[in-house]
Amino acid sequence: METRRAGVPSGPRARRANVLACVGGWLVAVRAPGGRSAPVPEDGSLSDAPTETALPFRDDELADFLERTSRTFALAIPLLDEPLRREVGLGYLLLRVADTLEDAAPWTRDERRQALAAFESLLQETPGVDAGALSREWLSRPPSENAGYLDLLASTPTLLASLDAIRPEAGAILRHFVLKTVQGMGQVLAGASEGGLLQLGSLQSLRDYCYIVAGLVGELLTELFVLDPRLAMYAPNLRSLAPLFGEGLQLVNILKDARQDRKEGRVWLPEGVQLQDVERLAGEDLIAAARYVRALHLAGAPRDVLAFTTMPLLLAQATLELLVRDGAGAKVSRAVVSAQLNMLQAALDRGMLPEAVEALAGPMPGGP
Secondary structure, three states, X not given: OOOOOOOOOOHHHHHXXXXXXXXXXXXXXXXXXXXXXXXXXXXXXXXXXXXXXXXXXXXXHHXXXXXXXXXXXXXXXXXXXXXXXXXXXXXXXXXXXXXXXXXXXXXXXXXXXXXXHHHHHHHOOOOOOOXXXXXXXXHHXXXXXXXXXXXXXXXXXXXXXXXXOOOHHHHHHHXXXXXXXXXXXXHHHHOOOOOOOOEOOOHHHHHHHHHHHHHHXXXXXXXXXXXXXXXXXXXXXXXXXXXXXXXXXXXXXXXXXXXHHHHOOOEOOXXXXXXXXXXHHHHHHHHHHHHHHXXXXXXXXXXXXXXXXXXXXXXXXXXXXXXXXXXXXXOOXXXXXXXXHHHHHHHHHOOOOOHHHXXXXXXXXXXX
């Protein structure tokens, strides 16, 4: 579950993508429906852009977008087998579109809210709303300097065609939770300044924000997982823990980037709330996340789902321990990431969870 930020300029996220276009010179590569690319004219005119029916992403196109828009998800999603790999990938990309619109630094608060409302109409399949026309409108004044995000916006028709091509029940889940997220983002922006800057005022407002941008992601993933009938008996427990899993990952992300965010004018940690209280809440949430993973394991979840959910938990716990010790900005090294992945794979080979997860989850209910 990768977590996301909302309501402010993209900032640190821009480092994740390769520079594939020169926005300043209006030489933006726009992906036409069906995966082809069409250049935007240098005068910014988009009236002659292709309008043919969009086809779903090929597997390589989907993987390419994940690589260019999220280093973390590009690492985690290949751990999943099909059909979850494609479904989760599409879910992430839909949320990335919403996130890009909300984080549009060149746009005013009201322009961002209008763009989110238009995207909401697309997801609701409102008659007369054209995905191609909307994506061209968004790109007429690019909302981001991140070339991967802009290319994804240009491919909105292809993204929606891909959504229509997956399992119907999975498509309904994605639409439902992405819609809830988009609506929540609009509510967040309603409390921002005209320029779109937001400062949260309390620990509860921080938790509410985390639910919108991360807790709902946990719920989305859980509903996809419990389509597997083996997990049905554990579904209520998983559903109760899923928002806390997402909140924990988001809080760790906020704590990690707090110093850089403050430099760039973003204040997510509310005034008057002690840093230790946020760290404690994140730690409690990661305990819930460990219990979520253990519930999946006890339910007989397939290996790919266990790997996909356990890896971000291990990295978040390692990051939180560093943050408590060293403060904001601390990050786990690539060597630690590699070691954690190897440890995870070795444990799954034995039909077990890593000892660190079992220890974090604590004693089984009713156990000694």
